[in-house]
Amino acid sequence: MLGLITAAFAAQAASPTFYRDVLPLLQNHCQECHRPGEVAPMPFVTYEQVRPWAKAIRTAVSTGKMPPWFADPCCGKFENDRSLSAGEKETLMNWAASGAAAGDPRDAPPPRAWTERWNLPSRPDQILSMPKAFQVPAKGAVEYQYFIVPTGFKEDRWVKAAEVRPSERAVVHHAVVYIREPGSTWTRGPTKADILAIYSPGSAPDVSPSGMAKLVKAGSDLVIEIHYTPSGKAVADRTQVAMTFAPWPPIKRVLTLQMDNSTFRIPQGARDYRVTVWGTLPNDALLLGFFPHMHLRGKSFEYTRIRDDGQPETLLKVAPYDFYWQLSYRLAHPLPLKKGTRLEWIGTFDNSANNARNPDPTAEVRYGHQSWEEMMIGFFDVAVDPDVDKNAFFAR
DSSP: OHHHHHHHHHHHHHSOOIIIIIHHHHHHHTTTTSSTTSSSSSOOSSHHHHGGGHHHHHHHHHHTOSSOOOBOTTSOOBTTOOOOOHHHHHHHHHHHHTTOOOOOGGGOOOOOOOBTTBOSSSOOSEEEEOSSOEEEOSSSOOOOEEEEEEOOOSSOEEEEEEEEEOSOGGGEEEEEEEEEOTTOOOOSSOOOSOEEEEEOTTOOOEEOOTTEEEEEOTTOEEEEEEEEOOOSSOEEEOOEEEEEEOSSOOSEEEEEEEEEOOOOEEOTTOSSEEEEEEEEOSSOEEEEEEEEEOOTTEEEEEEEEEOTTSOEEEEEEEOSOOTTSOOOEEEEEEEEEOTTOEEEEEEEEOOSTTOTTOSOTTSOEEBOSSTTSBOOEEEEEEEEOTTOOHHHHTOO
16 A cells, blocks of 8 residues: 555656646746737736646647747757757646646746846837827728837947837738938838838747847938738727847847749649749858748748759748748858858748638739738848948948
């Protein structure tokens, strides 16, 4: 009998508990979205909040649905990889299967130090808002809106991290924050101005590697381009931009670039339609990361470079692509690229009835701003010398 009791205690001790084993994983992989005020529908901060979802967590983890991460492990290592290791998955699944025990609260790690309602690495130094809220109608197509936000900067600022946060995320298809330098007067896109940050469903803050930052000159304005998609209820959105500044002149300046294809025609019913775009790098640069953008028919997106031997090398393969989780992928180690390097992006689209999100599988689909149309844009960040701006970088 004593042996049976001892074995039972040993089994209990070996089973994962919330405070000792599960909470650290939730802090590192889930609470960015699963906390009050964030995009996830339920918070995962306390045991009382998490316990009712134990079985759902087990299912989501076992199927790979959560946490969202779509980079094929075939290619590249990424600093912001959200995925769980095999051991971490086993811990979460075993916890749910063994009764989802709380354990000893004294085993809990310190609470994650979230910066108020922002996901930035540290508290924002500056928060800027649209001049006034925009009234989004309950239905209908809304053309791109552009909002001018003066920074009020009296001196140049090096921004090491920025985050865009709509007040009504359900109606924001995307938001792009451009830097309008002093003397510029443009008010609408397209523009060749540098990009400070991008928001799309599921996106994370724009965070530069250590020693690198984006430049916002004194007297600059921010121009926020927002694509609103009505959701059946009239709402008022007032998007904000938060920034943290670098306290030192950076070693490198970060530029956000893009290559896109806007001339494609996706045939009706096509299940695996391929669209490509390529170009050559105008000058030497460090490649930092990627942000692919497609709409509801997007199936996969691949970034490649052509090596000196003429063979393609896949730098990132996003498969599947998920319109509702548009993620950035930051390289664990920046990749030096030489002037003249050929880069090619490959997007595939599913315009068939097998795509449950397809707005109309009977339509031929072209480039367009609305989500029932399509886009094929591959954003990517590079690092250059601090005195090189976008115009200088593209000088060949």
